[in-house]
Amino acid sequence: MSYQRPKGTNDILPGESEKWQFVEETARLLFKDYQYSEIRTPMFEHYEVIARSVGDTTDIVSKEMYDFYDKGERHVTLRPEGTAPIVRSYVENKLFGPEHAKPYKVYYTGPMFRYERPQKGRLRQFHQIGVEAFGSENPATDVETMVMAMEFFKQLGIEEIRLVINSLGDKETRQNYRQALIDYLEPHEAELSEDSKRRLHENPLRVLDSKDKRDKQFVADAPSILDYLSESAKKHFEEVVKMLDALNVPYEIDTNMVRGLDYYTHTIFEIMSDAKGMGAQSTICAGGRYNQLVEDLGGPETPGFGFAMGIERILLVLDAEGVVLPEFNQVDAYVVNLGETTNIEALKVVQAIRNAGFSADRDVMNRKAKAQFKTADKENATLVFTLGEDELAAGMINVKAMATREEKRVSLADVYESFATIYDEMTKGE
Ligand code: ATP
Numbered sequence: 001m002s003y004q005r006p007k008g009t010n011d012i013l014p015g016e017s018e019k020w021q022f023v024e025e026t027a028r029l030l031f032k033d034y035q036y037s038e039i040r041t042p043m044f045e046h047y048e049v050i051a052r053s054v055g056d057t058t059d060i061v062s063k064e065m066y067d068f069y070d071k072g073e074r075h076v077t078l079r080p081e082g083t084a085p086i087v088r089s090y091v092e093n094k095l096f097g098p099e100h101a102k103p104y105k106v107y108y109t110g111p112m113f114r115y116e117r118p119q120k121g122r123l124r125q126f127h128q129i130g131v132e133a134f135g136s137e138n139p140a141t142d143v144e145t146m147v148m149a150m151e152f153f154k155q156l157g158i159e160e161i162r163l164v165i166n167s168l169g170d171k172e173t174r175q176n177y178r179q180a181l182i183d184y185l186e187p188h189e190a191e192l193s194e195d196s197k198r199r200l201h202e203n204p205l206r207v208l209d210s211k212d213k214r215d216k217q218f219v220a221d222a223p224s225i226l227d228y229l230s231e232s233a234k235k236h237f238e239e240v241v242k243m244l245d246a247l248n249v250p251y252e253i254d255t256n257m258v259r260g261l262d263y264y265t266h267t268i269f270e271i272m273s274d275a276k277g278m279g280a281q282s283t284i285c286a287g288g289r290y291n292q293l294v295e296d297l298g299g300p301e302t303p304g305f306g307f308a309m310g311i312e313r314i315l316l317v318l319d320a321e322g323v324v325l326p327e328f329n330q331v332d333a334y335v336v337n338l339g340e341t342t343n344i345e346a347l348k349v350v351q352a353i354r355n356a357g358f359s360a361d362r363d364v365m366n367r368k369a370k371a372q373f374k375t376a377d378k379e380n381a382t383l384v385f386t387l388g389e390d391e392l393a394a395g396m397i398n399v400k401a402m403a404t405r406e407e408k409r410v411s412l413a414d415v416y417e418s419f420a421t422i423y424d425e426m427t428k429g430e
């Protein structure tokens, strides 16, 4: 009997996991510069937390939830996204209190779960890196957060990307637009997909987000939400646009973009990749403002802004753009050890090097000299030490700097007492 991983999941193996670490580390460093701190919430939540915030009529809640009743008959679900859990946590832990920084800025990284049809860039367990900023209404927050996302991709070496924005306005905007959209779609009702027929009166904005061909033909000519913005929503959006211009950040406005989650208000955005082969999975980052969500989950009136990026899709884009990532495999010293009696000494040498704060490796497979040198090469060793029985008897060890091919004999005592000095001398000429 042999087993396979569940459909729509991946094993992230060595060779691949280094790329994940690089992506995550780049995000951590950049987000820190923007004063974000990490938050970690549970992988599962009460079903209601997600249903209420993401929205009952969305695909995520109506079709894609990994929800179940636990042994205590609690209705729980694996988290399909990061924002709702964080808002739940923000309210529960009273992070809006006077002792906390304002705006309150957090980032997260981890797995999300959606029961989707698996395809390239679309999985059932996928991973997101995201941020949330609570407490600022200022359009400057919208802009600096979108710019941070763009900057992140630039730092990774991704170039062919576009920022696409739209506004969903406020409550008043949505009420007016909702009616206009229903008026526009009703004459076509019979031609819409089953989902959209149902959603037309429940939540007509969802029709715009449909991926079904039958719906898409009507979306292009749908009324633009920007024509229905309330005075204050219009002002907010104009400020966002003005600030993007002030920073010389290129963007497109897509008046049909509505996003797949109900909690958004005002600015929404996506970052799309134009790299070849991304197909329908070209959105690598998506987010926006959610000024009602904290209140909806029982907290005080608090505006929010955030985004999430799909790590799997980012890696596909890095690949598609042919970005060369930094060399991950590198060891400061490799200790080739030959003959039966050198085993203990080789152990002492690598441990001494590690204790000195350097990375070290050695052969533990009793390989022949040639194979050991090959391993040292594969591991990109900066220095290669060679310990044979003759050297051991003399209390010496050979060392070679791989970059310069310079070679010499040093005493084992020197390695134990001052490895750093040997390292500095041998690598000086590089
Ligand atoms: P899509 O329209 O592609 O289904 P979405 O609107 O459902 O995306 P969000 O919920 O906003 O996406 O998630 C933000 C980002 O997370 C997406 O832009 C994408 O990069 C990534 N993502 C979402 N769902 C998946 C998935 N099933 N597999 C891999 N990545 C995903």
Ligand code: MG
Residues within 6 Å of the ligand: 260
């Ligand atoms: Mg989706």
